[in-house]
Amino acid sequence: MKKQTSLLVASRNHHNLQLIAQLLIQEGYPILTADSLEEFEQALRHSAQISLAIVDICSLDSRICEWLRHEAIPILMLSNQSGSTDWQFTLIAGAADHRIKPIGKTELLTRVSSILKHRAKFELEKARDNRLLKAAPDLQKSNPKVDDLVFRDALTGIANRHHFEEILEREWRRAAREARFLSLIMINLDFFKDFKDTYGLQRGDYCLREVAKALSAAVKRCGDVVARYGGEEFVTLLPDTNRSGAIVVAEAMRLNVADVNISYANSPIGDRVTISLGVATLIPERNSTPQALIAEAQKMLSVAKEEGSDRFKIYPISG
Structure with a gap:
């Protein structure tokens, strides 16, 4: 067998x-199958050995997505027709990818390989971060720069800018090489300086953590x-x-x-904290740089602010 873990x-x-199972078996993938919720539950007893679930959206029960998210198993969704409803549903469900049936052998194998890679x-980076944390407990207590080593923002606990830029560079090269879409969202809290002036720095830090x-x-x-x-800017x-x-x-x-509903009594646009977002989507060209994507997202963020905040704008405008 080529692969050590199973596909569900x-x-x-x-x-x-x-049909799908046979195609994957021919490529050396160990396979688990399920044609009912009962079989699906049984398969998930071996969740530690499952690296990817390929799910026909027509067979989907909301519990399946919840189980897969709980087990951190990526999903490749298959549906009968293209349309925003199916795509939105698969993203909300947490799918890693969404394809329209019928799906050819080459496309199926390419999608599976891409998700697994x-x-x-991701698992390699997570293991590296864990090793750094375990290897330097004393350093973590005494040296505030240890956050730079583990790529986390000290206040919010999410990735810091340095780590983000490393990942962006890598994903940009991959998307250019494979002609894949890459999307980026720039997010900014609306009127946050006035919020801090009104409520103080401690409340401001709390707000940033909750928004994160x-x-x-x-x-x-x-x-x-x-x-x-x-x-107050996120990406x-x-x-x-x-x-x-x-x-x-x-x-x-x-x-x-x-929905977090952080009170902001004197906000110019309401009574709670809001955000504005700039979105950019493109397929990177070879020999280009990710600054193009960042620039378009920042431009869209500025437009969202100019049009009244608490909204998103997207590039390209259509298409």
């Missing part, structure tokens, strides 16, 4: 289930990154995400922050 294929359509990189949690809750896939970019990187998918995440972030 789930569909109530027995023909589709066997992305997960392997709300933003992080809006991204579901292991490869998505939310980072603090500086001050989110969404690999393999097109314009429609980025819109779903941006709106989920805006609503999540509103």
Whole structure:
């Protein structure tokens, strides 16, 4: 066998289930299959050995997504038709990718390989961070710069700008090489200077921590990154995400922050803390730099602010 972990294929359509499973078996992937919720539950007893779930959206039960998210297993969703509803549902469900049936052998194998490689990189980085934390407990207590070593923002606990820029550079090269979409969201708290002047620095820090949690809750896939970019500005990187998918995440972030309901009595636009977002989506060109993506997202953020805040704007405007 080429692979050490198993892929889980789930569909109530027995023909589709066997067809997909057979293609993967021919490539050396160990396979688990499920054509009912009962079989799915049984398969998840071996969740530690499952590296990817391929799920027919027509067979989807909301519990399946909850179970997979709980076990941190990435999902490749398959659906019968293209459309914003299916795409939005798969992103909210936490899918790593979404394809339209019928899916050819080459495309299926390419998507599976890409997701598995992305997960392997993520797990490697997580293991590296854990090793750094365990290797330097005394340094962590005595040296405030240890946060730079583990790539975390000291206040919010999410990725810091340095770590984000490293990941962006890597994902940019990969997207250019594979001609894949890459989306980036710049996020800024509205009128935050006045908020701190009104409520003080301690309340301001609390606000930043809660916003960071709300933003992080809006991204579901292991490869998505939310980072603090500086001050009251945050950034989110969404690999393999097109314009429609980025819109779903941006709106989920805006609503999540509103739902935190942090009081802001003298806000010019309401009575609670809000955010504005600039979104950019493109397929990187070879020999280009990620600054193009950042610049477009920042431009869209400025437009959102100019148009009244508490909203997102996206580049390109259409398409």
